[in-house]
Amino acid sequence: MPIRVLPPAVAAQVRAGEVVERPASVVKELLDNSLDAGADTITVEIRQGGLELIRVTDNGLGIPAAEAELAFARHATSKISTAADLGRIRTLGFRGEALPSIAAVAQVSLLTRPPDQPAALFLALEGGVVRHREFRPGPPGTTVTVRHLFYNTPARRRFLRSPAAEGQQILHLLWHYAVTFPEVRFTLLSDGREVLGCGGQSDPAAILARLIGPEMADRLVTVEQADLEGAPLHLRAVLAPPDLARPTRQWLFFAVNRRPVQGRLLALAVEEAYRPYLPDGRHPVGVFHLTVPVDEVDVNVHPAKTEVRLRRERAVFALLQRTVRSALLDLAPLPVVSRVTVVEPPAPAAQPALPLSPVPPAARPASPADSRPASAPTTGRWPALRVLGQVQNTYIVAEGPDGLYVIDQHAAHERVRYEELRAQRARGGLAAQALLEPLVVDLPPEHRAVAEEQATTLAELGFTVEPFGPGSLLVRTVPAGLRSGPAEALGALLQAMALGRPPAEETDPLLATLACHSAVRAGDPLTPEAMIELVERLEGVMHSRYCPHGRPTVLRLSASQLERDFQRR
Ligand code: ADP
Ligand code: MG
Numbered sequence: 001m002p003i004r005v006l007p008p009a010v011a012a013q014v015r016a017g018e019v020v021e022r023p024a025s026v027v028k029e030l031l032d033n034s035l036d037a038g039a040d041t042i043t044v045e046i047r048q049g050g051l052e053l054i055r056v057t058d059n060g061l062g063i064p065a066a067e068a069e070l071a072f073a074r075h076a077t078s079k080i081s082t083a084a085d086l087g088r089i090r091t092l093g094f095r096g097e098a099l100p101s102i103a104a105v106a107q108v109s110l111l112t113r114p115p116d117q118p119a120a121l122f123l124a125l126e127g128g129v130v131r132h133r134e135f136r137p138g139p140p141g142t143t144v145t146v147r148h149l150f151y152n153t154p155a156r157r158r159f160l161r162s163p164a165a166e167g168q169q170i171l172h173l174l175w176h177y178a179v180t181f182p183e184v185r186f187t188l189l190s191d192g193r194e195v196l197g198c199g200g201q202s203d204p205a206a207i208l209a210r211l212i213g214p215e216m217a218d219r220l221v222t223v224e225q226a227d228l229e230g231a232p233l234h235l236r237a238v239l240a241p242p243d244l245a246r247p248t249r250q251w252l253f254f255a256v257n258r259r260p261v262q263g264r265l266l267a268l269a270v271e272e273a274y275r276p277y278l279p280d281g282r283h284p285v286g287v288f289h290l291t292v293p294v295d296e297v298d299v300n301v302h303p304a305k306t307e308v309r310l311r312r313e314r315a316v317f318a319l320l321q322r323t324v325r326s327a328l329l330d331l332a333p334l335p336v337v338s339r340v341t342v343v344e345p346p347a348p349a350a351q352p353a354l355p356l357s358p359v360p361p362a363a364r365p366a367s368p369a370d371s372r373p374a375s376a377p378t379t380g381r382w383p384a385l386r387v388l389g390q391v392q393n394t395y396i397v398a399e400g401p402d403g404l405y406v407i408d409q410h411a412a413h414e415r416v417r418y419e420e421l422r423a424q425r426a427r428g429g430l431a432a433q434a435l436l437e438p439l440v441v442d443l444p445p446e447h448r449a450v451a452e453e454q455a456t457t458l459a460e461l462g463f464t465v466e467p468f469g470p471g472s473l474l475v476r477t478v479p480a481g482l483r484s485g486p487a488e489a490l491g492a493l494l495q496a497m498a499l500g501r502p503p504a505e506e507t508d509p510l511l512a513t514l515a516c517h518s519a520v521r522a523g524d525p526l527t528p529e530a531m532i533e534l535v536e537r538l539e540g541v542m543h544s545r546y547c548p549h550g551r552p553t554v555l556r557l558s559a560s561q562l563e564r565d566f567q568r569r
Contacts, residue, residue: 003067003078006096010083011075014094015300019101022160023050023149024169025304026106029098030144031177032305034058035184036079036091037142041199043187049163050170051149059141062114065121069130071110072123074100088294092259092305099144103128105156107147115140127152171195172250175211179238179287180255182207204287205238212251212285219244221331225323227315231293235319240285241331242277251285256297258289262306266290269317273324279550280507286324290316385539387531394522396531403558409526411547412538413519414512417481418548419541421511421518425460430514431480432462439475440468441487447494454497461510463490481518489517512548 006014020026027044034042037060047053063071070076077096080086086094102108103125113120120138124131150157160166167190178186178198185199198210209216220238227233240251252270254263266288274284298309310316385398385405396407424430443451451458451465451473458465462479463486478486496513520526526534538544538553547553563569 001078001081003063003070003076003096004081005070005073006075006077006081010080010086011096013083013086013300014075014097015303019095019097019303020105020149021156021304022169023054023166024173026050026054026102026146026149027056027170028173028304028306029093029102030054030056030146031173032092033098033144034060034142035177035181036093037061039141040183041185043189044170044174045189046167046170047191049166049168049190050146051157051160051163051166052147054146054149055143057141057143059139062117062140062142063110063112063121064114065117065135068110068112068121068123069133072099072103072108072125072128072130076100086300089299090257090294094299097303100128102146105153106149106151109145109147110142111136111138111145112142113138113140176253176260178211179204179207179253180258180260180289204289208238208240208253208285208287212246216240216244216285221327223323223327225319227319229315230312231296233312233316233319234291235323236289236291237320237323237327238287239324239327239331242274242282242284242328245274245278245282245284247281247283249283251283253287254290255288256290256308256310257292257294259299259305259308261308263288264307265313265317266320269320270324273321273328277328277545279546280548281550288320290320292316385535387528387535389528390526390531392522393525396526396535398535400556403556403560403562406555406557407535407538408522408547408551408553409520409524409531409534410522411551412544412553413534414515414547414549415544415553416534416537416541417518418507418511418515421479421514422508425511429460430462432464432477433480433482434477435475435486439486441465441473441475441490443471443473443491443494445471446498447491450494450497454494457497457510458490458493461493461514463493465490479514479518482514483519483521484517489514492517507548515548 005011019029023046027046027050031042031044034056037058039058039060041059043055043057045053045055045057067078073096075096077094079091079094079096080089099108104127107124107126109122109124111120111122119135122132122134122136122138124133150160171188171190174186174188174196177184178196182199182201182204186196187194188196196211198207201207203222205220205222209220220240222236222238224237225235249267252267254261254266256263270284270286270288278284292310292312296311298311299305301307301309385400388397388399390409391397391406394409396409396412398405398407421430448471452467455465462477462482463475464477465473465475468474473490475486475490478489482489484492492513493510496509499509520530520534545553
């Protein structure tokens with residue numbers, strides 16, 4: 001289709017808005033144009049994080065000389081012509097706004113040659129107006145050079161971050177395009193240095209491994225799923241196992257009908273499916289290519305085209321979760337012990353063995369809620385384990401259908417207690433038990449103010465306290481099931497309150513503190529009944545593979561590894 005200015009009625013339906021916010025948005029628009037032109041080799045060159053220069057060179061179809069100037073007119077596009085076309089967009093661009101928007105805020109030049117044209121046309125623009133036009137020798141394809149972005153709009157320049165930060169965004173954008181179009185060769189040069197070079201492959205997994213690191217190479221799995229109810233939805237996903245999760249969210253990439261999108265909701269679906277397998281602060285790694293009928297996705301919702309609206313959002317969400325969950329079941333057995341160590345026989349119990357839920361002698365339960373065993377929500381996905389015994393008064397050893405399991409009794413109990421406390425809190429407050437004798441606790445000065453300010457929260461957590469003279473508190477109730485001394489637990493809680501809650505943390509640090517102080521410790525001898533109870537309760541909770549602080553609760557020595565190491569095979 002030749003480039004034409006859209007009729008006003010069609011242009012009016014195009015989602016207006018600012019296309020050019022920062023260097024990365026310029027790069028994005030130029031990449032879209034190159035891909036729409038069928039390029040399979042694209043080089044991006046930036047200087048000073050794109051603030052000084054952005055140049056995108058492709059080997060695509062080029063723009064015929066007669067149309068090149070028109071490409072810089074508002075709403076001029078070769079990709080759609082009618083309002084109906086807006087409902088079936090197959091190209092990345094469609095609004096005819098990128099080139100004029102960029103040319104309005106930077107010094108732009110274009111060098112473009114369709115393969116059947118003998119020479120390339122060169123245009124140089126200033127303030128959106130063509131200042132120079134000539135034919136030059138040049139290879140087929142198109143090069144757009146953007147210099148001094150926002151040179152004429154200093155207010156917008158002020159919103160930019162450092163060249164390094166802007167450059168980082170461009171790099172991340174290229175990762176996204178590279179995993180979405182694995183067959184296209186992408187190169188990114190930053191201040192003359194090649195910072196990315198990949199492509200020419202059919203498999204997004206190969207690209208992802210290349211971007212992240214060799215440890216991914218043979219660990220990534222590709223799964224495909226379709227939802228055939230109604231018009232078909234299809235998902236192709238590349239997933240990393242949970243042990244290769246990353247400390248940042250930047251390694252999840254989504255594409256809908258081969259359009260790179262942010263997909264906040266899609267990311268939520270994936271993160272949720274991974275959550276039981278990941279310690280806090282770790283995020284999944286994966287590439288998700290969704291294919292949906294073209295009339296079920298609205299691309300025209302956001303000026304930067306980075307979000308789309310899906311007509312059957314719920315079905316897509318469910319498809320994603322289903323796919324990821326089932327892949328993870330295969331992919332993420334419990335952490336496997338990678339080296340065999342000699343298991344020492346349990347040390348003779350020096351202290352009498354404890355049952356799991358003692359009630360402190362000087363206390364009576366104020367609420368029975370805590371003494372109930374955890375009712376099991378279903379998602380633990382644990383094999384049934386048979387407890388064999390305790391090692392070093394610290395680990396519970398158990399047998400499962402596929403090997404030997406070693407459970408860290410403190411980490412496991414901490415997780416169980418954490419989930420119980422969370423459930424109690426959701427029901428309105430933690431179960432408390434009254435002390436027969438109120439206890440006077442001396443506080444260090446830094447905790448006094450916290451204790452006063454947070455008296456209500458303390459009460460919700462089971463600690464009823466009153467000021468008692470200067471620098472002391474009277475403690476009347478404590479959370480049910482506390483194992484540490486009340487003063488010690490209260491001190492730890494006030495400490496956690498003083499630190500506040502880190503915004504990105506999913507674990508509630510106050511509940512984690514209480515869980516820690518109401519869990520059995522390493523070194524506590526346990527009765528066989530207590531061990532069985534603990535393992536059963538662990539089987540029932542979600543997130544059971546890690547304690548609230550992110551340590552694993554269970555390790556597995558697989559049956560096949562035992563066989564191998566004993567040279568039975
Ligand atoms: P849109 O991509 O929405 O059509 P643009 O302003 O980005 O709008 O581009 C205008 C037109 O210029 C495109 O429709 C296309 O015909 C042409 N064009 C832009 N960049 C390229 C390129 N790299 N290769 C070939 N044609 C291009
Ligand atoms: Mg475009």
